[in-house]
Amino acid sequence: MIVTSPAHASPVPGAVAPAVELCGISKRFGETLALDGASFAVQRGQIAALLGENGAGKTTLMQILAGVQAADSGELRLAGQRVELASPRQAIARGVGMVHQHFQLVPTLTVAENILLGAPRPRFLLGRQPLHVEIAALGQRLQLPVDPAARVAELSVGERQRVELLKALWRGARVLILDEPTAVLGPLELGPFFRALRALAASGTAVVLITHKLTEVLAAADVVTVLRRGRTVARDLPIASVDGDRLGRLILGSEETAAATGEAAAAPMTPPAPALAASAPLLRLRRVSAIGQRGERALDDVDLEVWAGEIVGVAGVSGNGQRELAQVIVGLRPALAGRIALAGQEITRLPVRERLARGLGYVPEDRLGDGIAPALSVQHNLALGLFRQPRAPWLLPWRALAQRSAELVAEHDVRLQSLAQAAGQLSGGNVQKLILAREIDARPRLLIAAQPTRGLDLGATAAVRERLCRLAAGGCGVLLISEDLDEILALAQRVVVLFRGRVAGTIDRAAASAEAIGKLMLGRTADLAAAEPV
Amino acid sequence: MNDGGALSFAVNLLAAGVASGTPLLVVTMGEVIAERSGVLNLGLEGLMLVGAMSGVMATLATGSALLGLLAAFAAAALLASLHALACISLRADQVVSGLSLGFLGMGLASVLGAPLVGAQAQLDRFTVRPVPFFSELPVLGPVLFSHNGLTYAALLAAPLIWWMLQRTRPGLHLRAVGENPEAADGLGVDVTAYRYAAVCLGGGLAGVGGAALSLALTPGYVDGMTAGMGWIALGLTIFARWSPLAAVPGALLFGAIRRLPLDVQGLDVGWLANPSSGYFLNMLPYLLVIGVLVAGNLRWQRRGLGAPASLGQPFVRGAQR
Numbered sequence: 001m002i003v004t005s006p007a008h009a010s011p012v013p014g015a016v017a018p019a020v021e022l023c024g025i026s027k028r029f030g031e032t033l034a035l036d037g038a039s040f041a042v043q044r045g046q047i048a049a050l051l052g053e054n055g056a057g058k059t060t061l062m063q064i065l066a067g068v069q070a071a072d073s074g075e076l077r078l079a080g081q082r083v084e085l086a087s088p089r090q091a092i093a094r095g096v097g098m099v100h101q102h103f104q105l106v107p108t109l110t111v112a113e114n115i116l117l118g119a120p121r122p123r124f125l126l127g128r129q130p131l132h133v134e135i136a137a138l139g140q141r142l143q144l145p146v147d148p149a150a151r152v153a154e155l156s157v158g159e160r161q162r163v164e165l166l167k168a169l170w171r172g173a174r175v176l177i178l179d180e181p182t183a184v185l186g187p188l189e190l191g192p193f194f195r196a197l198r199a200l201a202a203s204g205t206a207v208v209l210i211t212h213k214l215t216e217v218l219a220a221a222d223v224v225t226v227l228r229r230g231r232t233v234a235r236d237l238p239i240a241s242v243d244g245d246r247l248g249r250l251i252l253g254s255e256e257t258a259a260a261t262g263e264a265a266a267a268p269m270t271p272p273a274p275a276l277a278a279s280a281p282l283l284r285l286r287r288v289s290a291i292g293q294r295g296e297r298a299l300d301d302v303d304l305e306v307w308a309g310e311i312v313g314v315a316g317v318s319g320n321g322q323r324e325l326a327q328v329i330v331g332l333r334p335a336l337a338g339r340i341a342l343a344g345q346e347i348t349r350l351p352v353r354e355r356l357a358r359g360l361g362y363v364p365e366d367r368l369g370d371g372i373a374p375a376l377s378v379q380h381n382l383a384l385g386l387f388r389q390p391r392a393p394w395l396l397p398w399r400a401l402a403q404r405s406a407e408l409v410a411e412h413d414v415r416l417q418s419l420a421q422a423a424g425q426l427s428g429g430n431v432q433k434l435i436l437a438r439e440i441d442a443r444p445r446l447l448i449a450a451q452p453t454r455g456l457d458l459g460a461t462a463a464v465r466e467r468l469c470r471l472a473a474g475g476c477g478v479l480l481i482s483e484d485l486d487e488i489l490a491l492a493q494r495v496v497v498l499f500r501g502r503v504a505g506t507i508d509r510a511a512a513s514a515e516a517i518g519k520l521m522l523g524r525t526a527d528l529a530a531a532e533p534v
Numbered sequence: 535m536n537d538g539g540a541l542s543f544a545v546n547l548l549a550a551g552v553a554s555g556t557p558l559l560v561v562t563m564g565e566v567i568a569e570r571s572g573v574l575n576l577g578l579e580g581l582m583l584v585g586a587m588s589g590v591m592a593t594l595a596t597g598s599a600l601l602g603l604l605a606a607f608a609a610a611a612l613l614a615s616l617h618a619l620a621c622i623s624l625r626a627d628q629v630v631s632g633l634s635l636g637f638l639g640m641g642l643a644s645v646l647g648a649p650l651v652g653a654q655a656q657l658d659r660f661t662v663r664p665v666p667f668f669s670e671l672p673v674l675g676p677v678l679f680s681h682n683g684l685t686y687a688a689l690l691a692a693p694l695i696w697w698m699l700q701r702t703r704p705g706l707h708l709r710a711v712g713e714n715p716e717a718a719d720g721l722g723v724d725v726t727a728y729r730y731a732a733v734c735l736g737g738g739l740a741g742v743g744g745a746a747l748s749l750a751l752t753p754g755y756v757d758g759m760t761a762g763m764g765w766i767a768l769g770l771t772i773f774a775r776w777s778p779l780a781a782v783p784g785a786l787l788f789g790a791i792r793r794l795p796l797d798v799q800g801l802d803v804g805w806l807a808n809p810s811s812g813y814f815l816n817m818l819p820y821l822l823v824i825g826v827l828v829a830g831n832l833r834w835q836r837r838g839l840g841a842p843a844s845l846g847q848p849f850v851r852g853a854q855r
Contacts, residue, residue: 068720068851087851089722104717106710108843116703117710118721124703167721 017080019044019206020065020096020175025074026230027060034060036230037074042175042223047197047207048236049221051214053251053457055427057230058210059101062177065208066098067091078175092118097168098177101455103160107153111135111146115167139166143196157184157318158193165196169205176200177208182216183455184318187485187518194220212251212457214244226250252458280344281305282446282477283329288338290328292501298324300501302338306446306477311468313492314481317521321501322481323365326450329479330362331355343445361444363435365451365481367428371435374424378416378434379405381423385438404441412437413463429460436467446477453487465491485514499523541673547790547797548677554751555789556685557582557743557760561767562774562781563688563695564739570699570776571732572712572844573621576632578740579764580639581610585741586748587647590657590755594650599658599749603684606745607738613639614737618730625848636764647755654754660684660746682750684742695778708732712842715849725849740764762820769823773830776842791819 018041027035035057042048052058063069065076067085075082078094085091091098105114112135116126132148139146144162152160161184168176178197185193197220201207209221217224218239226234226247234250285304292298299321306312316322327333329340331352340348347355356362364370372381382405383396405419414433416426423434432452439447449468453461468491472478482488488495495512497504497520504520561578568575575581585606593602617635620626660682668679678689699705710718711728719725743763748755766788774780795815 066720087722088720089724092722098720100720104714104720106713106717108713109706109710113706113710114717117706117718118723126701126703126706128701171721 016043017077018042019046019079020208021077021080022061022065023075023077025061025064025071025076027057027064027069027072034230035064035071035074037232038227038230039232039235040065040225041236042206042208044174044204044206045201046222047201047209047220049209049211049217049224049239050227051211051217051224051247051251052227053212053459054429054455055229055457056227056251058212058227059179061227062098062179062208062210065091065175066096066177068098089118092171092173095172095174096177097171097173097175099161099164099168099179099181101179101183103164105152105160105163107151109152110148111150111152111155111163112148114152114163115148115170117167119171135166135170138170142166142169143192143199158189161185161193169200173205175206175208177210179210180212180455181209182211182213184483187514188522189317190216214247217247218242218244228253248458280341281307282343283479284339284341285329286339286341288328288340289336289501290324290333291336292321292324297336298501299328299336302498302501302503304479304496304503306479308445308477309472309475310494311472311478311480311492313488313495314479314498315485315488315495315517315521316483316498316504318483320498320521322450322483322498324501325498326362326365326448326479326481329448330360356442359443359445361439361442361447363432363439363447363449363452365454367431367435368424372423372431375422377420378409378414378423378426379419381434382408382438382441385442408437408441409434412440412467427460429456429463432456432460432464436464440467440471444471444476446479447471448479448481450481451483452480453482453484485517488517489514497521543797545673545676547793548786549680550793550797551786551790552677552689553681553685553789554792555785555787556681556688557746557751558763558767558770558788559688559692559743559781559785560684560746561740561743561764562770562785563691563778564736564743565767565771566736566774566776566778566781567695567699567708567739568732568736569771569845570712570842571708571729572715572842572847572849573618573729573733574628574632574846575614575617575635575733575736575740576629576768577614577617577635577639577737577764578767579760579762580636580641580643581613581737581740582639582744582747582760582764583643583647583758584613584639585610585744586759587643587650587744587755588741589745590650590653590748591646593658593749594653594656597658599660602658602749603742603745606741606749608741610639610741610744611734611738613642614740615730615734617737618733621848622726622729622733625850628846628848640758644757647757650755651757652754657749657753659753660750684746684750688746689782692778692782699778704728709842712844715844719849719851729849740767743767766819766823769827772841773823773826775830788819788822791822794818 020042022040024037024039025035026037038057038061040050040061050058050062060069064071067088067090070086076085083094085094112132115135116131135148144165146159146162146166152163161181182190182193197207211217221239223236223238224242224247225232225236228251283306285302288299288302289297290299302325314322314325324333328335331350335348339346342355342358342360345358347358368374379402383401402419409416409419412433414430414437416430423431426434452464452468456464468478468480480488480492489512493509495507495509495517497517499521500523504523507516561582565575565578588609589602589606592605593599613635617631620631621628662680662682665679669675699709707718707723708728711723711725715725744760747759752759770781770784770788773784795812798815
C-alpha cells in the first residue's frame, strides 16, 4: 500500500477532513467510460446517499473505494490522507467495508464462519463457542440480531443482509458502503434497517448508501451526491435543501425529465377493468402445491385466477413462494398437487414448450441467468423465441430475422450498439426490454412477469410498466410478481399476498393500502400491529 | 465354507483392503483439498506415477525410503504447480490442463523410470510394523494394526485434514475460496495463494500415494503400476462428498474390491474357476465407480450437497458474473 505524505490542506480551512474523499476519479471498461472525473465525500457520523440511474457509475465508484476495482486516474483520501487501495484487503485494513448488492456470503458456511472469514482474529483456531457468544452480542448491540450457528443457506434475505453488515463491522469498518441495500427488504423491514443504520452513524461510522430510490434518500440520508453518466452533478447536498422533483431532475438530466420522472404516469397507465363477459379466467390455479429448492413446501394450496385484460399482482416478502409460483405455472417446477388451467384447458402436466405454445409468456426473475443467453448476440436471443411458432423452419431465415429483430429493438427502445452485440453486455434495463420484446412478439395470452423492474432505473422502469399496461389493455392477462409494493399498487387490479407459500389474502385495488398488504405479507391479520422483522 | 473360514476370509479381505486402499486414500485426500479450493485436477494418474518413479529413484540414490517419500511429494507438487500456473494464473480450462498434466506425468515417469525397472532387491522400503498389543486383537488387529507406517499415517491424516478444513482459519479460507471466491476476495483472503497452495499440496499427496505403491505395497517401479488408481481417486473424491473422513471407508471399499480377484481365486467356488471371471472381477472397481457416482449424485443433489460451488471456474477479480 502506498501512502503519500499528509494530505494537502482540506478544502475548508479548519474543517475536519472527511472520512472519505474521492476526487476526479475516472475509470474505463473497454469502450465505455464508466466514470469521468467523479467526486464524492462522506463525513464520520453521516449517512451519505449516492444517487443515480443504473449505469451512472455509482457502484463502480464505490468499488474503487472498496479496493475491488482500480481507478484509471484520480485521487482517494481517507481522513485526509491520500491512499491507494489495490485490493479489498487493503481497503479493509484502512477501515473501508462494502456490502455488495449481490451478497458475498458463502451459503454452505455458518453465519459465524462467514463473519470470521478474513477477519484479523482468530489467528488459527476457530474457537467456536466464545466467538458465537461474541457475535450474537455484537448483533444485539447494533440492532442486527443473528443466529451465529445457522447456515447462511437457510437464512432469509433480510437476515443475510444483517450478516453482511456484521461482517464488515466485525472487521472494524469505519466507512460502510451499502450497495442498494433495500432492494431485498420487505416494507416492514425497512424501518428497523434504517434505525440500525442511524445508530451506526451515531456511533461515528460513515455510511454510504448507494440507491436509486428517492424516497429512501429523503427518509434516511443526511446528504446526497448525484452521479449522471459517470460525472458528479451534485455533491453533498444537505437533504433538507432538496425534494424529490429536484433530485429526479438531477438524476435524469433536465431534457429527459419530462418523459420519465416521478410518478411515471401511474394513474393513466391503469388498464380498463377486465371484461367480465368472458366465461372463464385465462389462468386458473386450484389448490396447487409444490416443493421448493430445499425440500420445503414452497406452495401450499394456492388458488389463483387471472382474467383477460387484468393485471393481478402477487405481493410478498422475498422467499414466500413467489419464485415457485412462477415456475409451477410455466412448468419449470412440477406441481405436487392441484390443477392449473390456461384458457379453460388443463396444462398441469404439460411440458414447458406446450404451455408456451398455448399462449404463456414468461419474464423470469433472474434476467441474465434465465431470461437470455448472455454470450449470444441480441439477434440470436430474439430468435430463441421463435420455436413457439407451430411450424418453425429447421433452417432459420436469418435475413428475415435480422429485419424483424431490428423492428423489435426499435419498437421497444432497446438501446444497443448492434444486433450482433452479446446480449449480456446490455444494461439491465435494456436486457429486460429485450426479453419483453421477445415475449410480446410471441403474442401471449397470459404473461407472467417476475420482478420485472427490480434493479432498473427510472426510465426503464417506466417503459416496462407501460408495456405491461398496454398488454393488459390489449386483452392479455398479466400476473405481476413483485416485491415492490408501490409497483403492485400502481399497476394491479387485484393483489394476491403470499405468505409461507399460502395465499394470505386477496385484496381489490380499491380496498388495498400499503399497510394492509404489509401486514398480510408478514402473515398477520389486520388487527395485529407491532412491526418486527421476519 | 464353514463359519471360521468365512470370518478369516472377510478379515483377510478387509486387511488387504486397508493396505491396498492406502494409496487411494492419500491421493483422494489430496484431491479433496485441491477441489475444495475450486481447482479440479484430472492429472492424478500421472502425478501418482511420477511420485512412484521419483520415490524409487531417490530411495535408490539415498538408501532411505523416507527421503524417497519426500522426493515423491516434491516432484509431484512441482509438476502440479504447472497445473496451478495454467489454471489459476493463466485461467486455462481445468479439464484440458489436468488431462495434459496427467499424460505429461505418465510420459515423464515412463522415460525417467525405465532404468529403475527391476531394481527391487536393493530398494529400502516401508515394511509392515504391527502395533504392539493392538495387533493381537481379534479382527481389529489384522485389519487396522498390522500395516506399514504409511497406512497408519494416512489413517491419522484423514481426521487431521478434516479438522484443519472445519476448525481452523486456513481451512475456513480454503473452503470459502472454493465456494465463493468473490466473497473470500472481498474479505481480503488471497484467493490465488490459497488455490496455488491447495493444488501443490494436493499434487504432492498424489505423489505420496504413488510412492505408497512403489515403496510399500508393491516395492519397485513398474511402468503403469498405478493401473488407473488416479482415475478411481477422482471418483472417490465425489463419492466422499469432498470430505477427507468419508474418503476412508471409500478407499477401504475400493481397495478391498481391487484385492477381490486375488483373494477369491483361493476359494473353491465353481463359477470362479472359470478364468474369465477374473476379468470380470478386475473390472469391478471401475464399474463400481460409475455406479456409486450415479447413485450418490442423485441422493446428494436431493439434499443440496453438491460440489464446491466454484469448482472448475477461474477467478478474476471484478469480473462480471
